[in-house]
Amino acid sequence: MxxxxxxxxxxxxxxxxxxPAFAQVFGAEAFTLPNGMQIVAxxxxxxxxxxxxxxxxxxxxxxxxxxxxxxxxxxxMMFKGTKTVLPGMFSRIVAxxxxxxxxxxxxxxxxxxxxxxxxxxxxxxxxxADRMVNLSLHEKDFTPEHQVVLEEERMRVExxxxxxxxxxxxxxxxxxxxxxxPVIGWKSEVEGLTLxxxxxxxxxxxxxxxxxxxxxxDITLAQLKPMAEKYFGSLPxxxxxxxxxxxxxxxxxxxxxxxxxxxVHQPSWNRMYLAPSHHAGDTxxxxxxxxxxxxxxxxxxxxxxxxxxxxxxxxSEVWAGYSADxxxxxxxxxxxxxxxxxxxDKIATAMDAExxxxxxxxxxxxxxxxxxxxxxxxxAYARDSYQTGARVLxxxxxxxxxxxDVEEWPQRIAAVTPDQVNEAARAILRxxxxxxxxxxxxxxxxxxxxxxxxxxxxxxxxxxxx
Amino acid sequence: xxxxxxxxxxxxxxxxxxxxxAATKIEEVISPGGIKAWLVEDHSNPIIALDVxxxxxxxxDPEGKAGLSDxxxxxxxxxxxxxxxxxxxGKLQDLSIQMSFNTARDTFDVGLKTLTDNRDTAFxxxxxxxxxPRFDPDAIERIREQVLSNLxxxxxxxxxxxxxxxxxLLFPKHPYGRPSDGDPDSIKAITRxxxxxxxxxxxxxxxxxxxxxxxxxxxxxxxxLDSTFGGLPAKADPIAVPDTTPAIGIVKVVHKxxxxxxxxxxxxxxxxxxxDWYTALVMNYILGGGGFSSRLMTEVREKRGLAxxxxxxLLPREHAALIGGQVGTRNDRMAESLAVIRAEWTxxxxxxxxxxxxxxAKKFLNGSFPLELGSTGAIAELLDTLQRNxxxxxxxxxxTGLIDSVTAADVKRVAHKLLVENQLVVVxxxxxxxxx
Numbered sequence: 051m052x053x054x055x056x057x058x059x060x061x062x063x064x065x066x067x068x069x070p071a072f073a074q075v076f077g078a079e080a081f082t083l084p085n086g087m088q089i090v091a092x093x094x095x096x097x098x099x100x101x102x103x104x105x106x107x108x109x110x111x112x113x114x115x116x117x118x119x120x121x122x123x124x125x126x127m128m129f130k131g132t133k134t135v136l137p138g139m140f141s142r143i144v145a146x147x148x149x150x151x152x153x154x155x156x157x158x159x160x161x162x163x164x165x166x167x168x169x170x171x172x173x174x175x176x177x178x179a180d181r182m183v184n185l186s187l188h189e190k191d192f193t194p195e196h197q198v199v200l201e202e203e204r205m206r207v208e209x210x211x212x213x214x215x216x217x218x219x220x221x222x223x224x225x226x227x228x229x230x231x232p233v234i235g236w237k238s239e240v241e242g243l244t245l246x247x248x249x250x251x252x253x254x255x256x257x258x259x260x261x262x263x264x265x266x267x268d269i270t271l272a273q274l275k276p277m278a279e280k281y282f283g284s285l286p287x288x289x290x291x292x293x294x295x296x297x298x299x300x301x302x303x304x305x306x307x308x309x310x311x312x313x314v315h316q317p318s319w320n321r322m323y324l325a326p327s328h329h330a331g332d333t334x335x336x337x338x339x340x341x342x343x344x345x346x347x348x349x350x351x352x353x354x355x356x357x358x359x360x361x362x363x364x365x366s367e368v369w370a371g372y373s374a375d376x377x378x379x380x381x382x383x384x385x386x387x388x389x390x391x392x393x394x395d396k397i398a399t400a401m402d403a404e405x406x407x408x409x410x411x412x413x414x415x416x417x418x419x420x421x422x423x424x425x426x427x428x429x430a431y432a433r434d435s436y437q438t439g440a441r442v443l444x445x446x447x448x449x450x451x452x453x454x455d456v457e458e459w460p461q462r463i464a465a466v467t468p469d470q471v472n473e474a475a476r477a478i479l480r481x482x483x484x485x486x487x488x489x490x491x492x493x494x495x496x497x498x499x500x501x502x503x504x505x506x507x508x509x510x511x512x513x514x515x516x
Numbered sequence: 517x518x519x520x521x522x523x524x525x526x527x528x529x530x531x532x533x534x535x536x537x538a539a540t541k542i543e544e545v546i547s548p549g550g551i552k553a554w555l556v557e558d559h560s561n562p563i564i565a566l567d568v569x570x571x572x573x574x575x576x577d578p579e580g581k582a583g584l585s586d587x588x589x590x591x592x593x594x595x596x597x598x599x600x601x602x603x604x605x606g607k608l609q610d611l612s613i614q615m616s617f618n619t620a621r622d623t624f625d626v627g628l629k630t631l632t633d634n635r636d637t638a639f640x641x642x643x644x645x646x647x648x649p650r651f652d653p654d655a656i657e658r659i660r661e662q663v664l665s666n667l668x669x670x671x672x673x674x675x676x677x678x679x680x681x682x683x684x685l686l687f688p689k690h691p692y693g694r695p696s697d698g699d700p701d702s703i704k705a706i707t708r709x710x711x712x713x714x715x716x717x718x719x720x721x722x723x724x725x726x727x728x729x730x731x732x733x734x735x736x737x738x739x740x741l742d743s744t745f746g747g748l749p750a751k752a753d754p755i756a757v758p759d760t761t762p763a764i765g766i767v768k769v770v771h772k773x774x775x776x777x778x779x780x781x782x783x784x785x786x787x788x789x790x791x792d793w794y795t796a797l798v799m800n801y802i803l804g805g806g807g808f809s810s811r812l813m814t815e816v817r818e819k820r821g822l823a824x825x826x827x828x829x830l831l832p833r834e835h836a837a838l839i840g841g842q843v844g845t846r847n848d849r850m851a852e853s854l855a856v857i858r859a860e861w862t863x864x865x866x867x868x869x870x871x872x873x874x875x876x877a878k879k880f881l882n883g884s885f886p887l888e889l890g891s892t893g894a895i896a897e898l899l900d901t902l903q904r905n906x907x908x909x910x911x912x913x914x915x916t917g918l919i920d921s922v923t924a925a926d927v928k929r930v931a932h933k934l935l936v937e938n939q940l941v942v943v944x945x946x947x948x949x950x951x952x
Contacts, residue, residue, distance in 0.1 A: 096560060097540070097889040129808070138818050141808035146876050148883015150807070165887050197821025204776035205824055205844050209674055312773055315668040351606045359658060360602070366665035389661040390668065420610065427612035430631050433561050435891035 076432065076439040078264075078453050079271035085287040086259030088447065089278040092266035092439030100171055100267035103440040104162040104178045105448045107262070108255035110235075111157050111228035111294060111378070119199070119235020120243055120251050122155040126199055127248050128162065129153075130191040132184040137191045140177060147173055157229050158377045159448035165437065168268040175281040178263070182256050183285055185249075192245040200241065203234050211311040215320075215489045222305045222485045223322050227296040227378045257288040262447050266439035296378025298324060298331075305485045310492035319397045320487040321384040321405070325478050327376040329450045336374045338474035339382055341466045343372040344421040345413050346404075347384065353417075354384075354404055364392050364400055375445040382478055394488055409479050412472035425463050540889060542899065542909055545734045547741035553726035554899045554909070555737060558892065564635055564730035565892035566642070567900045568626040568745075571723035573619045574696035575757045575835070576714075583663065583698015584706055585624060588714050589617035590659045595650040596641070604641070613638045615645065619696060622834040623904070624718065629893060632731045636740070643744035646719060651711050663703050670697065674778040674945040678842075681770055682780045682943045686762040692836060720752025721745060727899035729892040759835045764939040769951050777850040777946025781857075782840025783939045786930075788832040788905050794918045795926040796830055796839070796934065801877040802869050802927075803860065803935075804828025804841050809876065811864070815856050816843060822853045839934055850948035861937040868928030882916045 080090040113120045131137035144151040149166030164174050207213040217232045224230040234240070263282070265274055301324055325339060326332045347354045347370025358365040367387040374380060384405065388397045432438055446456045543555045577584045593608070593615050595601040608615055614629040615638075626646070630638035670676040680695050687693030698706075724745065728737055762784050786796045797805075804812035804827045816826045828841035845853040869877075889895050902911050944951060 096558065096891075097886050099886050099890065138808070138814070142876070145806060145809045145880045145884075148880055148885075148887075150884065150887065165890075167883060167886060170883075194817075194819060194821030198817055198824055201776065201822070201845065202824040204846060209774045209776045209778075209844075211672065313672050315672050316665055349605070349609050351602060351609050356602070360654075363658070363661075366662040387665060390664050424609060424612060427631060430562055431612075431629070434563055434893070437890060 076266075076443065076457065078439065078443055078457065080453055081271065081275060083258065083278060083283050085283070085285055087278075087282050087285070088262040089271075089274060089282075090262065090264040090443055090447065090453070091269050091271040091274045092264065092443060093268075093270050094266055094433060094436045094439060095268050096436060098168050098268050099436055100166060100168045100265050100269050101437040101440045102164045102166070102171060102174050102178075103264045103266075103444050105262040105264065105444050106160045106256055107158070107260050107293075107448055108251075109156050109158045109160055110231065110233035111296060112255065113228070113231075113235075113251075116239060117243065117247055118231045119203075119233075119240040120247055121160060122234055123196070123199055123240070123243050124248050124251050125153050125155045125160050125162075126195050127187055127192065127252075128181055128185065130195060131186055131188070132180050133186045134184065135177065135180060137188075140181065143177065144174065149174070155233055157233055159444075161444055161448070163440070171265065171269070172277055172281070175263075175277055179281040179285060182258065182261065185252055185256075187245060187249060189245055192248065196243065199234075200237070203237055203240060206234060207232070207237075211309070211314045211489060212318075214311070215307075215309050215487060218307055218309060219320060219322060219485055219487050222307055222487075223324060223381060224298065224379070225301075226298055228294055229296070229376075229378060254291055257290065258282055258285045259287040260290055262444070264440045264443050264447070266443075267436035293377075296330060298379050301483045304481045307485065307487040308490060309487070310490045310496045312492045312494070312496075314489055314491045316387060317394045317491060318489045319386045319388070319394060319401060320489070321401065322381040322485045322487075323383075323478050323480070324483040325372065325380050325382040327374045327378065327380040327449070328446075328455065329376070330378045330380075332477060335470075335474035335477060337462050337466050338470040339372050339478065340374065341418060341421050341425070341463065342408075342413065342471050342475055343370050343382065344425055345417045345471070346370045346408060348421075353408075354386075357404060358386060358397075358400055362400060364388060364396055366390075368401075375449050375451070377449045394490060398486070398488070405479055409475050412475065413468060415468045418466065418468045418471055422463055422466065426460050429460055540895070542912075543734060544909060545728075545737055545741070547738040549742040549746050551721065551724075551726065551741040551745050553728050553737060553741055554903055555727075555732070555734060556729045556895055556899065557731075557733065558729060558895075559731050561892075562632040562731050563892055564628075564630050564632060564638075564728065564732050565896040566626075566628040566639075567727040567893075567896035568628075569725045569900050569904060570624045570626075570719050570752065571622065571834075572718045572752065572755055573623045574621050574694075575691040576718055576755065577691060577694065577696070577698075579694075580702060581698075581706055581710060582694040582702040583696070584702075584710055584714055585619040585718075586697050587659065587663060587703065587706055588711055589619045589624065590663065591651060591655060591711060592617045592645045592649050592715075594655040594659065595652055596644040597648045597650075599644070600650065600652060601655045604645075607637075607641065611637060613641065615642060617645075621692060621696060625900075627893065627896075635732065635736075639740045639744045643747060646715075646745070647747035649715060651708050653708065656708055656711070660703060660706075663698065664700055667697065667700055667703065674772055674774055674776075674844075675780075675842075677770055677772065678778050678780045678943050678945040681768060681945070682782060682840075682941060685766050685768060685941050685943065686782060686838070687760060687836070688763065690760045690836070691757060692760065692833065716749070717753040720749045722751045723755075724748070725900055725903045727896045727903065729895040729899065757835050762836060762838060763941055765941070767942045767951075768944070769948060770943065770945045771947055772945050774946050775846060776844050777847050777944050777948040778842070778844045779850060779854060779942060779944045779948075780840065780842045781854075781940045781942040782831070782838045783934075783936065783941065785830050785837040785839035785934060786832065787837045790832075790837070792926075792930045792933075793832070795922045795930045798874065798877045798881065798919065798922045799864065799869070799927045799931050799934075800828055800830050800839065801881060802873045803864050803931075805830070806877065806880065809880070811860050812841065812843075812857060815860055816853055820852075820856065822849055822856065826853070826857070847947045848949040850944060850946065851950045854942065854944075858937040858940075861935045861940070864931045865935040865937075866932070868924055868931055871924060874922070874924050874927065878919055878922070881919050885912075885915065
């Protein structure tokens with residue numbers, strides 16, 4: 051996930067992290083315009099405000115070879131003017147209406163959102179319809195924005211050892227699926243993107259029949275429908291290119307990565323297992339895996355924290371996580387960070403033992419019941435914020451899910467049995483499906499160079515923090 | 517939302533947050549034991565959010581023990597009364613009670629969110645955490661390891677290095693100059709007695725502010741206020757933090773082998789109770805607070821492609837105020853970014869703002885205010901801000917007028933006073949070309 055500005059990225063990350071617990075009966079209502087555009091209202095009348103989320107079903111996975119980062123570059127250029135709205139004016143008009151706006155790009159989809167007074171929604175919809183079909187871009191605006199995107203890459207990736215290592219882990223996990231490459235793109239390819247690439251990509255994918263508009267907050271479908279008809283109804287559907295099928299070959303070999311970096315002081319141990327999503331792989335394991343993640347690694351009373359942090363005193367942080375909102379395969383992840391002075395090998399051994407115990411001994415009915423109770427209870431918090439409904443539904447609808455998938459989540463979790471959890475663990479937590487990564491401090495002279503051609507005096511490498 | 521009939525003689529004042537259809541009402545509730553809270557009732561969801569703050573915070577950390585109040589905040593949910601850490605945490609998690617403790621520079625903040633069904637248990641566990649924290653030695657050592665590990669992460673991050681360095685330069689002899697999360701030596705020096713004493717001396721009812729939002733009535737809240745907070749000392753120790761002013765005109769480069777330099781900068785700003793606060797708020801929105809609409813984003817990002825992120829902020833602390841900002845730019849162009857920002861500082865100071873900019877800022881600052889009411893927790897935080905800054909229970913009725921009354925001449929005068937580019941303290945982390 052990569053975004054137009056940092057603030058929104060953080061919000062979205064938070065939502066994704068807690069999503070399984072949040073999805074519940076939002077009372078969402080939907081209809082589809084004759085041109086194929088899906089319109090969804092998620093009523094929440096606490097305050098006279100709405101969160102409007104425009105989703106296009108196109109993302110990093112839809113880029114052609116050699117053009118990684120293009121979907122994200124298009125997202126940035128969506129703010130650079132139409133036939134009637136000057137470059138940079140979109141956000142200014144939103145702000146002058148008391149709204150906040152931003153956008154983000156993920157592997158599977160691209161989203162544009164505004165939080166604004168409910169009575170200003172028509173203006174927002176007019177602007178979104180305009181930039182769907184009337185984008186009018188010029189080289190003089192592309193050139194600086196291209197540099198902005200490269201600065202974003204430096205901030206998220208090159209300045210951050212974790213950012214760099216995440217890219218390496220994903221590339222190792224996905225041998226074939228387009229999730230192999232980072233959403234922000236490989237830097238050398240991002241540098242080569244052109245305005246013509248942006249225009250072609252936008253022409254190809256931005257159409258009403260590839261879009262979903264989700265409005266949550268002080269709105270009903272009865273109110274939203276005539277507005278949607280007015281602003282989007284006349285936009286013609288277009289023939290869309292087929293999207294890539296995201297498949298992985300049957301995994302055969304465990305992979306292992308070690309990255310040493312002079313800017314790392316706190317080592318970390320990471321493990322990813324190739325896992326099913328709602329729409330790829332062994333989908334019957336999805337809900338059991340959500341329960342499994344809750345049991346083993348969701349909080350300070352879950353199994354991993356109890357064993358590694360409290361009892362063995364090896365780790366300062368440990369968690370497990372899993373999210374099934376993806377068109378293609380996804381991953382079941384483990385993370386551990388050793389206490390100062392604890393060797394990374396000890397963590398690796400302990401984590402392997404924990405994962406083996408999960409597979410061999412399984413979880414108990416009490417574990418499962420406790421996790422399910424907690425997951426169901428948390429659902430009540432989902433309706434608290436007017437924004438949550440739009441965020442959660444976007445994640446589902448943009449990746450091939452339905453409103454029912456979101457609304458029936460509590461029942462589907464409630465139906466999970468201990469046997470299903472144990473079967474899923476045995477099927478997914480297998481060595482050959484895994485990538486193990488260690489991110490370690492580098493001694494002076496170790497590790498890859500900072501950035502070829504960058505002007506780092508050699509004597510400052512490795513001692514720069516003193 | 518229905519207008520609620522007042523059922524309690526203790527309800528003193530009323531105000532309407534949003535005069536429109538979704539009017540939200542603030543009530544002042546006083547318990548039989550004399551504990552005051554502001555309440556916004558909202559029975560649309562079975563959720564209650566509580567926000568409590570105490571004066572003091574990290575500025576009370578003694579020299580050599582920086583990070584003490586932060587350490588306390590990490591430990592208050594690690595066992596209290598008869599419940600050890602795992603029992604306490606397990607109960608919170610099984611009941612989906614969200615309890616949080618955070619230290620800020622001038623306040624110690626407590627958050628609680630619970631389902632209505634578990635209301636009494638949630639309040640009673642919070643009371644236990646505040647009045648009978650266990651500080652078990654194994655929990656202390658476990659959290660100490662986590663804090664040390666986080667600190668080691670913090671010195672990896674260019675942003676964190678930059679901000680810690682900036683604080684130290686701005687306030688060399690004041691608690692504001694010390695890192696609120698401490699440093700490895702200070703964290704290692706903190707003892708159990710330090711933690712116990714901190715709680716006993718600094719969490720008093722006299723500086724406590726309570727804000728409640730959600731599915732609870734005044735009649736239900738009143739006894740809970742007494743049972744939850746009645747066990748706290750009536751008075752906290754007096755706060756002996758002196759007022760201060762930030763240092764001026766320092767530029768420091770911290771070398772770090774990263775391709776993108778990070779710069780942070782600040783100088784004296786205005787306090788929250790300053791008569792010029794609203795003018796400064798409008799000015800800062802136009803300068804760098806207004807996201808994609810701001811001058812800094814326009815000049816640095818949109819026109820020149822120098823940065824992904826740049827902004828400016830007002831930081832009104834209790835004992836000093838700052839106006840500052842930040843930017844991240846590739847090493848060979850950081851000097852250019854800072855030159856552009858300095859030029860914007862000066863342009864604002866010398867020429868002020870246009871009428872169109874002023875009108876746009878007012879439209880945003882007023883029009884976006886309902887977005888602050890997006891969840892029970894957000895409303896509770898807003899109530900805390902209103903109470904802590906003594907803005908009055910009718911503030912939300914007056915806010916629009918306060919912002920609308922700012923003139924372009926006001927902005928120019930305040931900008932001229934505040935924005936003195938050669939008085940900025942600037943820290944750059946990276947290997948900026950031409951700045952060595």
